[in-house]
Amino acid sequence: MDLLSDGPEDARLTLLLAHGAGAAMDSAAMNAATAALVAEGLRIVRFEFGYMAARRVGERKPPPKAEKVMPEFLDAVEALGPTSGALFIGGKSMGGRVASMVADPLFEAGRIAGLVCLGYPFHPPAKPEQLRTAHLEGLKAPALIVQGTRDPFGTKEDVSAYALSPAIDMLWLEDGDHDLKPRKAVSGFSAADHMKTMAVETVRWMDKVLGR
Secondary structure, three states: OOEEEEOOOOOOEEEEEEOOOOOOOOOHHHHHHHHHHHHOOOEEEEEOOHHHHHHOOOOOOOOOOHHHHHHHHHHHHHHHOOOOOEEEEEEEOHHHHHHHHHHHHHHHOOOOOEEEEEOOOOOOOOOOOOOOOHHHOOOOOOEEEEEEOOOOOOOHHHHOOOOOOOOEEEEEEOOOOOOOOOOHHHHOOOHHHHHHHHHHHHHHHHHHHOOO
């Protein structure tokens, strides 16, 4: 398994990130999030699920169900090995969902300190009845979900009605879409503004979780 690492190897905080269903680990959204987080002192390590890695050599495989790639996320944790500081896991969209599905056993074993999801896919667009939240109701691992208020996979109005675990903190970015991008003319914020807020608040949340 190939790992893509950015930021200092001896960082006090490491975040292992998985990509979304349709875009690779070095997509524009993943690159933007990584750059913002590295600028705040984090080490970001990215990996790809097998179906996405296969696309790089011409095999057009559709995304499997999230449950099918849970072992691959655990493999990535093993491939990363020990880190110099605290380890968090997470991802963009589907990657964050898969991370949330493997987080509790890792947290209970002391392998990770928590979970960070960027644009969680609470439901498919235009299908709010198809919720992907059952496991989030009893989540024990500390979690931060960073979500745009107009994300078609779960708006602020949608999420306010869900019974989420008290271990989950939400960071809402005004007018952000699924990539956390706002419409500047509507919100007054730029994509860079939201990336900066995401990164600063993620580090602040991590420090809170670690009791710093």
